[in-house]
Amino acid sequence: xxxxxxxxxxxxxxxxxxxxxxxxxxxxxxxxxxxxxxxxxxxxxxxxxxxxxxxxxxxxxxxxxxxxxxxxxxxxxxxxxxxxxxxxxxxxxxxxxxxxxxxxxxxxxxxxxxxxxxxxxxxxxxxxxxxxxxxxxxxxxxxxxxxxxxxxxxxxxxxxxxxxxxxxxxxxxxxxxxxxxxxxxxxxxxxxxxxxxxxxxxxxxxxxxxxxxxxxxxxxxxxxxxxxxxxxxxxxxxxxxxxxxxxxxxxxxxxxxxxxxxxxxxxxxxxxxxxxxxxxxxxxxxxxxxxxxxxxxxxxxxxxxxxxxxxxxxxxxxxxxxxxxxxxxxxxxxxxxxxxxxxxxxxxxxxxxxxxxxxxxxxxxxxxx
Amino acid sequence: xxxxxxxxxxxxxxxxxxxxxxxxxxxxxxxxxxxxxxxxxxxxxxxxxxxxxxxxxxxxxxxxxxxxxxxxxxxxxxxxxxxxxxxxxxxxxxxxxxxxxxxxxxxxxxxxxxxxxxxxxxxxxxxxxxxxxxxxxxxxxxxxxxxxxxxxxxxxxxxxxxxxxxxxxxxxxxxxxxxxxxxxxxxxxxxxxxxxxxxxxxxxxxxxxxxxxxxxxxxxxxxxxxxxxxxxxxxxxxxxxxxxxxxxxxxxxxxxxxxxxxxxxxxxxxxxxxxxxxxxxxxxxxxxxxxxxxxxxxxxxxxxxxxxxxxxxxxxxxxxxxxxxxxxxxxxxxxxxxxxxxxxxxxxxxxxxxxxxxxxxxxxxxxxx
Numbered sequence: 001x002x003x004x005x006x007x008x009x010x011x012x013x014x015x016x017x018x019x020x021x022x023x024x025x026x027x028x029x030x031x032x033x034x035x036x037x038x039x040x041x042x043x044x045x046x047x048x049x050x051x052x053x054x055x056x057x058x059x060x061x062x063x064x065x066x067x068x069x070x071x072x073x074x075x076x077x078x079x080x081x082x083x084x085x086x087x088x089x090x091x092x093x094x095x096x097x098x099x100x101x102x103x104x105x106x107x108x109x110x111x112x113x114x115x116x117x118x119x120x121x122x123x124x125x126x127x128x129x130x131x132x133x134x135x136x137x138x139x140x141x142x143x144x145x146x147x148x149x150x151x152x153x154x155x156x157x158x159x160x161x162x163x164x165x166x167x168x169x170x171x172x173x174x175x176x177x178x179x180x181x182x183x184x185x186x187x188x189x190x191x192x193x194x195x196x197x198x199x200x201x202x203x204x205x206x207x208x209x210x211x212x213x214x215x216x217x218x219x220x221x222x223x224x225x226x227x228x229x230x231x232x233x234x235x236x237x238x239x240x241x242x243x244x245x246x247x248x249x250x251x252x253x254x255x256x257x258x259x260x261x262x263x264x265x266x267x268x269x270x271x272x273x274x275x276x277x278x279x280x281x282x283x284x285x286x287x288x289x290x291x292x293x294x295x296x297x298x299x300x301x302x303x304x305x306x307x308x309x310x311x312x313x314x315x316x317x318x319x320x321x322x323x324x325x326x327x328x329x330x331x332x333x334x335x336x337x338x339x340x341x342x343x344x345x346x347x348x349x350x351x352x353x354x355x356x357x358x359x360x361x362x363x364x365x366x367x368x369x
Numbered sequence: 370x371x372x373x374x375x376x377x378x379x380x381x382x383x384x385x386x387x388x389x390x391x392x393x394x395x396x397x398x399x400x401x402x403x404x405x406x407x408x409x410x411x412x413x414x415x416x417x418x419x420x421x422x423x424x425x426x427x428x429x430x431x432x433x434x435x436x437x438x439x440x441x442x443x444x445x446x447x448x449x450x451x452x453x454x455x456x457x458x459x460x461x462x463x464x465x466x467x468x469x470x471x472x473x474x475x476x477x478x479x480x481x482x483x484x485x486x487x488x489x490x491x492x493x494x495x496x497x498x499x500x501x502x503x504x505x506x507x508x509x510x511x512x513x514x515x516x517x518x519x520x521x522x523x524x525x526x527x528x529x530x531x532x533x534x535x536x537x538x539x540x541x542x543x544x545x546x547x548x549x550x551x552x553x554x555x556x557x558x559x560x561x562x563x564x565x566x567x568x569x570x571x572x573x574x575x576x577x578x579x580x581x582x583x584x585x586x587x588x589x590x591x592x593x594x595x596x597x598x599x600x601x602x603x604x605x606x607x608x609x610x611x612x613x614x615x616x617x618x619x620x621x622x623x624x625x626x627x628x629x630x631x632x633x634x635x636x637x638x639x640x641x642x643x644x645x646x647x648x649x650x651x652x653x654x655x656x657x658x659x660x661x662x663x664x665x666x667x668x669x670x671x672x673x674x675x676x677x678x679x680x681x682x683x684x685x686x687x688x689x690x691x692x693x694x695x696x697x698x699x700x701x702x703x704x705x706x707x708x709x710x711x712x713x714x715x716x717x718x719x720x721x722x723x724x725x726x727x728x729x730x731x732x733x734x735x736x737x738x
Binding site: 038055061062110162192195261 | 386387393394395398400401402403404405407408410412413415420421422423424426428429430431432434479486487489490491493528529530531535561564565566567630633634635636637638639642
């Protein structure tokens, strides 16, 4: 057995995470990541647009310090005309504003058994913002992409080591995705200057895709004629069964819904305490694969459809509500969304090696008094 | 032994935390608190004023939803003239702006052995902001405090259960502290409307005191003639040796310094990698008990004084810098501040039952290549 494991490790590609998934206790390193990175407290589900400072944040390395006065964006590679643009120049270009729900691909990871060793999200690595900036397609049209181009590589100024590999954070997008009209190079978030942790002075925002796609602190955009095999593309962010399995790329956000926990919490356990009588259960649902078409709410395992609100945008979450008459005792509440492709949230989590795309149904325990 | 423990528990006051301190692994409840509440990533030490969304946040219960249009602040109790003020009325009063470093009293708790079961902070529960609003003393002068008054009780709109006790968050201040010219009822943070998680529409800010004093989501200010014994005053936020020890109240922020980790990080371990040669080590130091008078930097246990910058305010942190020529190999860096009272950070942590006021020296491991 140990020989087999030894051979496996010898043959393995660079590791996305810091060891094999574990049934063991949370490590000091995971705690450090949990306090460094920020979740959205679930009560922020009240708002269609997540208030400042409550949107989730995951930073692989450090938040870089960038002097926007000397910063330039370089667009090059397989283009007829390379560009180098200052922030002032970008702000003179036509701008669009797009409401987008972003979610970390690793959301829910800490609930998996065994648990991949990385940022130990529970359920709250999500947020919705209005991103304002220049359509990527506008700049690509100016640069004139060569016909043999297959992908576009976005590189950020954040630098560090992951899986033993020194790197600047970089991800690619297929040409067809990059040319979508709603893909934006954003310099504003909710009408204000980008905060440092969200990519100041400029970030890519790709509606519908998990957050790793929306590269922050953009330094360069390179058009390439062969697929990109950087660490964050070929090693991290894969749906894998084992360490050796090359896996499938993580891309669009899977259908998910969350509930605003009703009543009041216990400080430590976060268990909810609720008064008997009528209460409106509320939450939001989103999918990067198709419009949200339904949300069912489960009360002690009995499901019924919720009322849907209008979505804030094609790739922004959709509010839902469900009236409940709470009777005294212990109850388990749940919500489960479906999208236009027919995808529905699983009742039990599907495990994968990196803990990606966990969209299991949320369960909220309440005591009604 | 089990009998002794049983007797102790019988006689115990309500418990501040969810059980006895433990040497065991991090619990699911602690992880949930760690992802819910927000630390300041250490790279934010670059800035004198913490950027939006990076200031630490601890919310005991939920962030309440408050309609500022119908919200009023009530000032009453042992006063000649009770007041009820709208936000619009408060904004017409004279305003002050005060730069303040706030730190959670439980900062560093997760490093203690045994570890109290509560929010498992590492070292980053801190931040500095400019708070703008009405001086509390101005409103108290209008209300005319009765001569027999001893304390002022501040109650927030956040509600929940802690230690088995249902409560709205409430804390008191002695009259003399409340009348200080720099104690502010703030409706702006860094020039913008208070974000929901920082107490919208109004919070108390008491410069120099640990964060639990600066009550958020203020609903009422009551002048009292006997000392307040609410849960957050008499049970939580005490320096105790054991569960049964009534302990001493937590009040002002103890001397502390932190270093901006140099070089680049490893994603998972956060270990630093640095290039050989000259590097300027930087950080900030603060104390609620007296001005910061010195910071020493330790390189592999050898200490030397850092250069101090001007403090941003009487109770705002003070920048420091220290030039180092990094030679290849593994190193341990540390920083240790002293204040005007002669207080200096301990090299080894002083344990207490609730994990309060941990101001142990930070140690940063770096590999120089």
